[in-house]
Amino acid sequence: RRRGRRHTTYDDEGMDDIDDDVDGGGAITARTGRHKQRYNDARQRLVAGCICVRRRRRRDEEDERGTTSETTTTSTSSSSSTKVLMINSKKGPRGNGDGRDLIFPKGGWETDESAAEAAARECLEEAGVRGTIASTTAPMPAYEFTSRSKLKAGCDSIEATCVAHVFTMQVTEVLDHWPEEGERARYWLSPSE
Secondary structure (H helix, E strand, O other): OOOOOOOOOOOOOOHHHOOOOEOOOOOEOOOOOOOOEOEOOOOOEEEEEEEEEEEEEHHHOOOOOOOOOOOOEOOOOOOEEEEEEEEEOOOOOOOOOOOOOEEOOEEEOEOOOOHHHHHHHHHHHHHOEEEEEOOOOOOOOOEEEEOHHHHHOOOOOOOOEEEEEEEEEEEEEEOOOOOOOOOOOEEEEOOOO
16 A cells, blocks of 8 residues: 555545645655745745544544544534544643644645645645645635744744634545654544533
């Protein structure tokens, strides 16, 4: 079996032609560097990400770290449960019990992709999931956050601010292997958690 090279059909708005950056060995590789990074007029880094959700039949429940491969369903019957995907941050401790923050998958929005494409790519690279973006033209309202690494690097508060464009994704596939699997763990949580 070839690692990480599964294919999913996305919505009709062009998501099926995202380049998975597959190397010659069949493994999906993450993009690196910021040479294609988008910035706004205030020199704030633009990022994109997703709140990834899935509905699962209760008999298919997996362990709390989300490491098993399974089929998801969009059933709305009472025998299903909704889970939200979070992953651990690569940054240092701030207190969720395991010494790392839990975050939604997100990362740099690059010049050769739409915000929705960037969000889907980040979900694949950081969390090893694919799915259907709810709306590629109307993400949730953008929000700003401060990059701790940019502050540490001496950037002023405006340049250290990132602007995030967030979408919702219905997860249709969970990969066994993904580019950042050695640095990130999946946590499937109930919405109330």
